[in-house]
Amino acid sequence: MEPIEVVWRDEWGRLLALLVAQTRRLDLAEDALADAFERAARSWPDAGMPDNPPAWLMTAAKRRVLDRLRAEAVAAKKQPLLAVEEVKRLEGLGRDTPLVPRGTRPAGSDDLLRLVLLAAHPALSQEAGAALTLRLVLGVSTADIARLFLVPEPTMAARLTRARKKVVAAGVPLAIPDDEVLPQRLETVARVAYLAFTAGYAPGSGEGVLRAELSGEAIRLVHLVRATGRAAADNSALQALLALMLLQHARRDARVGADGSLVLLPEQDRSTWHRDEIDEGMALLGELVGTRGVTLESALAAEYVLQALIAAEHARATSAADTDWLTIADYYRQLEDLTGSPVVRLNRAVAVAEAGDLTGALGLLDGLEEALPHSHRLPAVRAELLARAGRHTEAVAAFDLAIERCANARERQQLAARRNRVAT
Known part of the structure; x- marks a missing residue:
């Protein structure tokens, strides 16, 4: 990774948070910081990296903001005094708050938390919040977000623009909520991170079976949020989610074959699992379960803990x-009792079948078609269980339905291969 890319990855969210806090203008701050990084990419290779790259970038971004504000002041004929006063205010900002170099504890943690909460505000849909969080907090480019969510770049750019406007129109304050509201807002952040992780871990469409970059960014987001202060570090939903994501993400290399095909859990080479991430996930989970039990202060935390416990059982096993x-x-x-989720019941049916109760597993699938009318995984699971029960004709028909519904090319190939094995 190039030095400028390292600085972007490590500093984007913090610098943008500081700029937004000082300018109170999300649009100007984001454009100015992007412009500063672009200037750095042009000048640093020849001039050399400055002693304090974040401070260099912050100075360049502030100058860009001031240029824009002066231009607005000229154009704002109806409110010249207000515009001029805003320029004067910006010119005096930040002079006594030098930035610290990378590797030390980030300054402006409160500002960063404010930015995270702004991007993941409940006024936005979770999908919009996930995209905006990736853009604002982690600095992921619009083109990369579009690629990760499998939409054209202009479509994603429009979505991000609408999300920014909605945040502004909703009058979302750039502030940390009080102690009564903050836990719920942090849980919104957790839901957004979970959505981003799931979009990478189990993409519903496209060519690949895994988008590890997106899952990795979701993990980085939770790490970043938990580092902003004690309230976030102690939030059980964020801690449980981080444990879950680490335990799942640790298996990424084993989930994809050399030809890009999906490798199911029983066939995975467990020696390629990332043990350091498993150990970190286990430690986080152990802190929650060991001190508080599975019944936690929120239903979301309990949901993530139960999912993490399931992932931990897979991580402990030496083989299928x-x-x-x-x-x-x-x-x-x-988990089904807690959430009532039909997807959880589907997963429960798989586990019950693996535990040896094939009849009970098929019974759990009854009634799910109405709840999951477009899911390809429901007929895929039914097909597998019917095949095990020796009901091959029914299994082939279920495989055909799963293939018809599946939008992921690699998964379709695997389903077709399994169907053909049952049909012969």
Whole structure:
């Protein structure tokens, strides 16, 4: 990774948060910081990297903001005094607050948390919040966000513009809510991060079976938020989510074959799992379960803990045959009781089948078609269970439906291969 890319990755969110806090103008701050990085990319290779890259970027961004404000002041004939006063205010900002170099504790943690909460505000849909958070907090380019969410770049640019305007129109304050509201807002951040992670871990469409970059960015987001202060670090939903994501993400290399095909859990090479990430996830989960039990202060935290416990059981197993499916099935039962989710019931059916109760597993699928009318995974699971039960004609028909519904090219290939094996 080039030095400028390292600075972008490490400093974008913090610098943007400081600029937004000082200018109170999200549009100007984002454009100015992007312009500063562009200037750095042109000048640093020849002039050399400055001693304090964040301070250099901040200075360049502020100058850009001032240029824009002066231009607006000239154009704002009806309100010249207000515009001039705003320019004067900006000219005096930040002179006594030098930025610290990378590697030390980030300054402006409160500002960063404000930016995170702004991007993940409940006024936005979770999808819009996820995209805006990736753009504002992590500095992911619009083109990359579009690629990660499998939409054209102009479509994503329009979505981001609408999200920014909605935040402004909703009058969202750039402030940290009080202690009674903050936990709920942090849970909104957790939901946004979970959505981004899921979009990478199990993409519903496209060519690939995994978008590890997006899942990795979601993990980085949670790490970043938890570093902003004690309230975020102690938030059980964020901690449980981080444990879950680390345990899942640790298996990324084993989930994709050399030809890009999906490798299911029983066939995965467990020696390629990232043990350091598994250990970190296990430690985070152990802190929650060991001190508070699975019944936590919020339903969302309990949901993430149960999902993490399931992932932990897979991480502990040395092979597919060594997996404690009875325990996993019981965790899914608890998760279904908690959420009422038809997707959880579908996963529970798989676990029950693996635990040896094929009849019970098929029974759990009854009634799910109405709740999951467009899901390809429901007929895929039914097909697999019917095949195990020796009901091959029904299994082939279910595979055909799954293939018809599946929008992911790699998954379709695998479903077709499994169908053909059952049909012969």
